[in-house]
Amino acid sequence: MFIILALLVDIFWVVLDTEEKMEQSASIAVERMDALFTGIEKKLAAIDTSNDFCTESDRQALEDIIYDSVSIKEISFIRDNKIVCSDRSRQHNVDISRELPKNYSDFTGRFTYTAKDQRRNKNALFYLIPAQDMWVRVSLHLDYIDFWVSDFGARHSMKAKVIYNGNFVAGDAEVKNCDLLNLIEVDSQKYPYTVMTGYNGHLLLKAFKDQLLYAILIIFLISALFVVGLSSLCRNRRTLESEIVQAIKNNEFVGYLQPIVCSQTQQWRGAEILLRWEHPHNGLTTPAEFITIAENSGLINDITLKLLAEAARNKAVLDKINPDHYLSLNVTASMIANPFFVRKLISIIKHSPALQHGIVLEFTERETFTDDQLAQLQTGMTKLRQHGVTWALDDFGSGYSGLSRLQQLSFEVLKIDRAFVAASSTDTITHSILDSICNLAKRFDCDVIAEGIETTEQAERVNALGIKYCQGYLFAKPMSFSKYVSKLKKAQRQPVLDLAPKELEQIIEH
Template identity: 35%
Template sequence: MVHEGGNLQLRADETPVAFCVLDTTGTITHASDPELELLGYHQHDYVGRNFLEFDVDPDAAELTLSRVLAGEDVLDHSARLRARDGSVRHTLRSLSPIRLSGVIRGIRCVTRDITEATMVAEVLQHAERHLAALQKENEVLRARLDDLERTNPAPARAAAHSLATILEATPDLVATFAMDGRVIYANSALRHFAGIASVERLRDEPVSFFDFVAAGQGHDLTAKLRSQLREGRTWTGEIRAPRHDGEVVPLSCVITPHLGAEGEIELVSGIARDVSTYKQLESELAYQATHDSLTELPNRKLLTRFLDRILATPGSDRTMVILFCDIDNFKVVNDSLGHSAGDKLLAGVAKRLREIVRPADVVARFGGDEFVVVTEGVDPVAHALRMASQISRAMALPFDLGATGTHVTVSTGIAIAAGGDDSAESLLRDADLAMYKAKELGRNRAVLFDEALRALVEDRHETESALHMALDRDEFVLHYQPAVDISTGRVRGFEALIRWNRPGAGLVPPSQFVRIAEQSDLIGRLGRWVIRRACEQMAAWDRIAPGLDFEIAVNLSGRQLTTTSIVDEVGASLDLSGLDPSRMVLELTESVLVESLDTALDTLRALKALGVRLAVDDFGTGYSSLTHLQRFPIDILKIDQSFVAELETIEAESSLAAVMTGLARTMGLEVIAEGVESGVQLEALRQLGCHGAQGFLFAPPEPPSRSRRRLGSLLGL
């Protein structure tokens, strides 16, 4: 189901956690954004380092890795990790082996941050230990007083006075009382807490300790307390007692019966501490652990807990609906207006979502620029589409992020609980996949997850598994398409294009597997193979026909740009092949540059330092501006074939290709046109001053053997 703008039509057609992937040596090969945020690192200073470096106890971590490499799943392993700022994060880590063809190739590690919970537990344990220590000191002092009273009454009275002074000065609440509950002594802190004016008032108007407890806790606890004391056992726990101003306050207590010579209970003493501050801290930390601090919406943890609870509730005539919303091109806003504007946009989106949902609906921030709406309806499909339409209309109004209003759209994936085996994880996964489908279809729309999309997902999983084996079996090949110098007609170079020679399916084009390789982290291996093989082929052609000096172009993906290893990989391939770096062109799509703005810039500068040339592929189809292009060390613009095609029907000077050629000329860039299929297009491009062209007019992408033969014929054009 697709919703675009306000029109509805039927159409068929992943969740952020803190995790990292290790190779078998313990080196981190991939890390999610939440993993990096947890420890305060960036991709370039985290990926590539050894897993043990970050553990406060590396010996224990190494032992855990050994267990996983032996094939064991290790769940909720306690680990203290050192963050970039020097602080220590308390975590639970679950590690499992990654197997390919039955062989362990790496380790998957999921991290759960429990720092706040650990802090609260330590504070409360400290309070309990302190109370227990005070109680023990009280018993020791009382025993000494009894000894002194029997042996020397005068020193005993002096010691008793000293003890009374200490008890009056302590901020903890101290009392002694009889087994009938009558309070015999209450120190200053307790008298102030209970509103007892003086010791004399306590004698004149007796107070029952058990009534005091019952007023805040009820009689059930007092009955249990009496029973345990009669057995001569100390009671430790927490009670809620009314303060003099009427507020009921949590107290952590140690209450001990004191036995006489005949075993009878002579006296009961108690020490208590007001733990309301600790409880408030615990409450605040619990809130912070389940809510997003920027938008104050429930976070992923609380959302998942809520969904699991609702799904476990039997019987309802209403069906739960999940809408997974992602802000389109949020990175562009963040990069162009700054992170404070990005935060303001996120808060604004959260506010609008809260305003349009019903009181019983739930809005949560799932992470980054992703939000989830949980709702329900008798007719779930119709209700989901109405809600998606409301969300789209709510986002249509500009957001005030500074000097001018900013317009954004959202892509929404919809999943509907079908009962049976539904879980929070499966519903969120399905909605997330539907959202990505909405992105693929052009953004600003809603897609309903259905059986056709489920089949597509299953097919992708099958393709992913096959890609792993294809790399091991060397099933990939490169085809080469020539680029021609328009002014001379001579070959200026070749673009290397990957094909998958899949058994039983023939040659599979990159459009059917490269995106899957990117999503499954296989793109690194695949990209290295392409660069190495293209350099090797150029070296082979140089040996056959030395002095031709043409260039080879290779496509890079966005995922490759986010790793610093790409620079080393290109450098190594150039060194091994002996290819002059100036003859290598690395092509990146316009959208990749925009989406990887921060990380791409440093990587591209490092690649330029090697001596290679850089090209923007499919120019005109993305969202870049002149400002964006000027920031990157680009050498070549490649005009997308859609703009070349219009040269068949309109004057060259009036075309978008003319605008792009003029822009490139202003920036001192070369221009190559893609998808040239006719002499009319070629002549128009020549008039516009375009430098190079490639397309079926000259040759399709072909295997190396055919490219070699065609090279010979094209050299004479």
């Protein structure tokens, strides 16, 4: 596996590296060749071709241009297929029709071509520039251009050539396009040519071999970092897991209460128990920090039993304030499908008279079950219902099996997912879905609780739909039991009124 990863990294690295090098090298070659042609044209522009053209000083200027550039072999001014002026004094009115393209007079701009130099009887590279009623033909040293382009490619560990209109001009002539496994073309924006760079199989293999050691080192370092990170994660997991075990022994896990209120009167009818960890060093910690490890390790079962035992003590106090007040505790469906865990729950309820009424257990619809597991879940729910437990389906609508769960399992309460409540203010479709959920609840004889109420507008919509109960930050945030008792006593002294949502803030402040 290590070698395979190293090879894959090497291949990926070579592909990216060669792509970048090809484009960079071709761009550099174009830049240098553009500079060559631009320099030639600037010097030619300094020659006056209007009056008494081709004087000795004009030919001397052409010779100076050639002398300054090793790539230029000859410069000629052409009119009507004849040389009218050249750096060579003897070349005057020489007919060079056979060296010129047949249709060159149709061109209006610069162009490049190769042809046989009839005076030297060998191929030459020519560059034609329009100049008033003439053409300037620059004859380039083809051997030098070939060498320069080929050497340029070799110095960059690739093949390079210059093409014009798809035809080879200079460079690695023996390499055809089909021989290159990877290539790129960069056009000059000013002059009529294109530089092509690329890699054949031999060069790619060489690049692959050159980078293989680095790829192995990278994979080795990544693997080492991964092992160290995984080891650290496992240590942290074990540390957190051991901390959770110790926290259970020290009773550091407590239930914070968030009230569930009547939509019309805003009376506190019950409360949901929300898990918190009173960490000795980190302070009050929410489940987001530890719930995944607690669930994966199975420690969540012991935490839940601790919360239920705490709920028994707390409910005995709450019953003295309001005998009709209930508490709701979150469990997972897999807990209830576990007969051993159900027996533990029943044992706590049997020994706690306060839990034998007004206790709600809720779980979500997100878990999936086989037929056998579903039968065990139904059995567990039935046994606990026989001991006074009421069942609630939490986050209804957030899963894919809401209606089927309602048909297969019996619930007394539906808790609408907060996402529907939040979207109902602006989305008419979501508002319609809420209405459908309310009708479905009536069909199955379920009470409905809307979760996540944060604004008076949401409260008004929920109330208008006939949803009896609400829960959310608009009414109160989760709080400690002692604070909850204090607020519940004040709420009990409030007269029972049919209040509009806009009056909620006044009640909450008091």
